[in-house]
Amino acid sequence: MVVQSNKYFLMAALAACSSVALRANEARRASGRRPNVIFIMMDDAGHGDFGCYGQTKIETPNIDALAGNGILFTDMCTACALSAPSRCCLLTGQHTGHAQIRNNKEGAGAPDSVNIWDYRAVDLDPALEGQAGLAAGTPTLGTMMQQAGYVTGMVGKWGLGGPVSESVPWKMGFDYYYGCICQRVAHNHYPQYYWENDRKVYINPDAPVPGTALDEGADPMDERSYDKYRADGIYGPDVMFDSVVDFIDGNSGRPFFLMWTTPLPHSPLQAPKEWVDYYVSKFGDEAPYNGEYHLDSWPHNYFPCRYPHATYAAMISYFDHQVGQLVQELKARGLYENTLIIFTSDNGPANNASSPTEWFDSAFPWRCGKGWAKSTVQEGGVRMPFIVSWPKVIRKGRVSDHLGSFVDIMPTLAELTGVPAPSNDGISILPTIKGKTRKQKEHEYLYWEAPFGKGLVAVRIGNWKGIIRGVKKGNRKMELYDVSVPGKTVENSEYDQAAQHPEIVEKMWDAIREAHTTPADADFDIPILN
Numbered sequence: 001m002v003v004q005s006n007k008y009f010l011m012a013a014l015a016a017c018s019s020v021a022l023r024a025n026e027a028r029r030a031s032g033r034r035p036n037v038i039f040i041m042m043d044d045a046g047h048g049d050f051g052c053y054g055q056t057k058i059e060t061p062n063i064d065a066l067a068g069n070g071i072l073f074t075d076m077c078t079a080c081a082l083s084a085p086s087r088c089c090l091l092t093g094q095h096t097g098h099a100q101i102r103n104n105k106e107g108a109g110a111p112d113s114v115n116i117w118d119y120r121a122v123d124l125d126p127a128l129e130g131q132a133g134l135a136a137g138t139p140t141l142g143t144m145m146q147q148a149g150y151v152t153g154m155v156g157k158w159g160l161g162g163p164v165s166e167s168v169p170w171k172m173g174f175d176y177y178y179g180c181i182c183q184r185v186a187h188n189h190y191p192q193y194y195w196e197n198d199r200k201v202y203i204n205p206d207a208p209v210p211g212t213a214l215d216e217g218a219d220p221m222d223e224r225s226y227d228k229y230r231a232d233g234i235y236g237p238d239v240m241f242d243s244v245v246d247f248i249d250g251n252s253g254r255p256f257f258l259m260w261t262t263p264l265p266h267s268p269l270q271a272p273k274e275w276v277d278y279y280v281s282k283f284g285d286e287a288p289y290n291g292e293y294h295l296d297s298w299p300h301n302y303f304p305c306r307y308p309h310a311t312y313a314a315m316i317s318y319f320d321h322q323v324g325q326l327v328q329e330l331k332a333r334g335l336y337e338n339t340l341i342i343f344t345s346d347n348g349p350a351n352n353a354s355s356p357t358e359w360f361d362s363a364f365p366w367r368c369g370k371g372w373a374k375s376t377v378q379e380g381g382v383r384m385p386f387i388v389s390w391p392k393v394i395r396k397g398r399v400s401d402h403l404g405s406f407v408d409i410m411p412t413l414a415e416l417t418g419v420p421a422p423s424n425d426g427i428s429i430l431p432t433i434k435g436k437t438r439k440q441k442e443h444e445y446l447y448w449e450a451p452f453g454k455g456l457v458a459v460r461i462g463n464w465k466g467i468i469r470g471v472k473k474g475n476r477k478m479e480l481y482d483v484s485v486p487g488k489t490v491e492n493s494e495y496d497q498a499a500q501h502p503e504i505v506e507k508m509w510d511a512i513r514e515a516h517t518t519p520a521d522a523d524f525d526i527p528i529l530n
Contacts, residue, residue, distance in 0.1 A: 034417060035390065036339040037145070038326070039259045039409070041090075042319065043083065043157060043186070043266040044374060046349030046357060047383050048364025049316055057283075057360055058313045062324030063387070066343055070389030071398040071433065077446060077460070079406040081347040081374055081381030083183060084131055084159050086406065087261075090346075091140040091160070091172070093410030093424025096449045097515035102524035103452045104183070105132040107162040117184060117301070118209050119192045123200075129182045130162020132521070134172065139422035141410055142173020145257040148417035151175050153247045155240050156261030159183045163195065170197045178243040179261070180236075184210070186263040187301065189270040189315075190231045194239065203239060204231035210268070211301050213291060220288045220304070229303045235272055237264055241322050245329055252333045257413075260326075261346075264319045267354035269305035271314035279310035279317075286310070289354060302354040309356050340416070340433075341389040342409070348373035348381035365486035377448050377458035377467055378491050379483055388433055395435060402432050403460070405446050445508070447515040451524050459508040459515075466498075466508040467491065471526050478505050 047053055050060045052067040079089030080096050088094075088101035096102050106116065107130040115121030115128065122128045134140070142152045153176040154169050161167025162182060169177035178196045180186040185193070192207040193200050208228060218225035244260055269289065291304035305311050323343070330336035349355060349362035351370045358369045363380030366372070373380035386404075388394065407426035414421035415428040425447075431440045446460040455472030458465060463484035469475060480498040481491050489495065498505050516529040 033338070034148075034255045035392070036255055036335060037150070037257045037413060037416070038339060038341045039141075039257075040323065040341065040343045041156075041259070041261045042316075042345040043261070043263045044347065044350045044355065045265055045316065045345035045385065046360075046362030046364075046368060046373065046380070047366065047385050048368075049265075049345075049349065049360065049362045050320075050385055052387070053385055054364045055360065055362075058316050060316060060320040062320045062327065063343060066323065066327075066341060066389045067387045069391060069396050070341075070387060070394045071400050073386040073388070073400050073402065073404065075401050075403045076344070076384050076386035077382045077403075077405045078345075078347050078384050080448060080450065081376055082450070082452065083157075083346055086346045087159055088134065090406045090409060091142070092134070092138060093141075093407050093422065093426050095405070095407050095425045095447050095515065097447050097512075098425060098517055100134055100138070100520065101132055101160065102449065102519060105521075105523060107131055107133065107165065117187075117211065119185070119188075119207060120209075122182075122184075123192070126163045129185070130165060131159055131183055133161025133165045133167025136166035136171075138167075138172065140173045141259070141413065142169070142257075144173070144410065144414060144419060144422060145417065146173055146175070148414075148419040150255045150257040150417070151251045152257045153177070153251075154259040154261065155179055155243045155247065156259070157183065157186050157263045158261075159186075163198070163200075168198070174259075176247055179240060180263065186266060187268060188303075189236050189263065189268065190229065190234065191236045192231075194236065196243075203234050203236065207231040208303070210303070211291065212303065214304050220290065220306075223306050226304065226306050229268075229270060235270075237262060237319065237322070238272075241325070244326065248329060248333065248335070252335060262319055265312055265315040265355075267350060267352065268302040269308050269311040269315070269354055270303065271311050271318055275314035275318045276307055276310050279313045280307050283307075283309055283313075292353060302352075305354070308354070309359055312356050312360065337392040339390070341387075343387040343389075344384050344406075348376075348378075348383070350374045367489070367491075375450075375452060377450060377456045379465075379486075382448065382458075390433065393434055398435070400432055402429065402440060403443060403446070403462075404429055405443070445511040445515075447511060449516060449526060449529065451526050455526050457512060457526070457529070459511045461504065461507060461511070464501075464504050464508075465491075466505060471528050474528055476528065478508060480505055480508075 052064040080086045084104045154174045156179045158181045187210040193202045289305045289308040349357035366380040368380045410424045411426045411428040415430045427441045431438045448458040450456040454470040457468040466478045479496045
């Protein structure tokens with residue numbers, strides 16, 4: 001028995017040594033090749049939701065560590081403060097004056113159906129699923145990185161087409177996809193299903209339909225009244241993270257490009273109980289949220305929540321923990337030093353009753369709440385958290401005030417990988433990332449047009465920002481603000497300096513005339529700009 005035990009001990013030791021040697025070989029190969037690229041994008045997370053940007057109530061040690069080990073950008077902007085156009089601009093490198101998709105819009109099969117929020121109806125008719133998509137053959141970050149020789153993957157929310165369209169990740173440049181193609185499916189973090197490429201994978205078959213109310217007679221103060229919203233108990237972001245790890249492990253021997261587009265912390269308010277309990281003990285008791293959210297004919301869209309503040313914080317801290325796990329996985333594989341990680345959010349914090357972002361001051365130092373963050377052109381809606389980590393290259397603890405936009409990602413990765421970029425509106429920020437002596441090119445202007453609501457247009461030139469409200473109603477009056485001084489009322493009419501600087505207003509109109517093109521989809525048009 002002693003001999004047998006020594007034999008097994010020797011076999012185990014040899015296996016361990018072999019594993020260490022394998023990891024060491026992986027690390028040596030990784031250090032000598034082009035960097036891996038991981039682009040992490042949260043959904044509706046605000047500039048001020050993270051400790052490194054001033055958050056004091058929500059704990060984000062791992063995201064803060066990314067910033068501490070890399071570059072924290074203070075003036076990086078989304079291309080649009082709404083989900084689908086933001087993602088369209090990111091993937092194509094085109095701002096909203098040129099983008100194919102400039103607003104959230106349901107797919108062709110959805111508008112006339114009363115069942116688009118019913119998972120079961122959508123399950124029977126895939127044409128009901130998904131939003132307006134990109135034209136077939138559109139060049140994207142995915143196709144560009146494939147041309148550069150990278151294996152490409154996306155895990156998370158897509159929101160740019162439906163499963164029966166040509167605009168799905170696996171036809172738009174991604175070798176592997178796992179997640180929610182449709183934004184409506186993302187409105188449940190204990191979802192009925194996700195897609196793995198073109199195959200539907202069931203997770204919580206008994207998941208309730210979004211907007212399901214508490215049972216009649218249920219006590220809203222009793223935690224147990226909310227148990228049904230966890231369905232079969234499998235948290236979607238957990239399964240997404242497993243796919244992130246599997247993708248990295250399966251492709252650690254060659255350069256990879258991964259987009260991790262989590263649906264957190266977008267409503268509804270749902271997080272694993274242990275994470276919520278932590279913040280309940282920290283914040284104390286609070287009033288429950290009843291699930292009501294009225295938007296035209298779109299009532300009761302979200303699930304009720306017993307502890308809305310604690311749950312919102314839990315969603316962000318939970319994802320922060322996953323970011324920490326990702327870093328540990330990269331280190332274990334010997335990939336961390338030569339992996340470029342970009343962390344951001346698609347747009348500013350939401351302002352509906354299901355997102356207690358005013359309580360957290362989520363757009364800090366900018367104002368948030370209705371009319372100030374998501375779905376606006378205010379700084380709270382467009383100013384993004386943006387962190388870049390690349391340990392092999394970036395000196396720790398840098399802060400950059402370079403003015404940039406999501407449209408810059410495409411030319412940056414093109415320069416990084418040595419391939420030509422498709423036509424785009426961005427500039428490469430690789431000189432800033434590398435900290436080299438080559439001068440960083442600057443934007444002449446940043447441009448936003450938003451054909452939702454009454455219509456908005458904004459232009460940023462240096463620290464000046466021009467805003468035109470109600471353009472769909474025919475308004476052409478521009479307001480002008482200095483956004484170099486954060487403040488909760490900086491974009492209020494009392495600070496409007498248009499009358500004092502007509503020459504700057506005219507330069508901004510020149511930018512609008514240059515930037516705007518008439519969209520192919522008339523639903524995205526703002527006729528006054530034509």
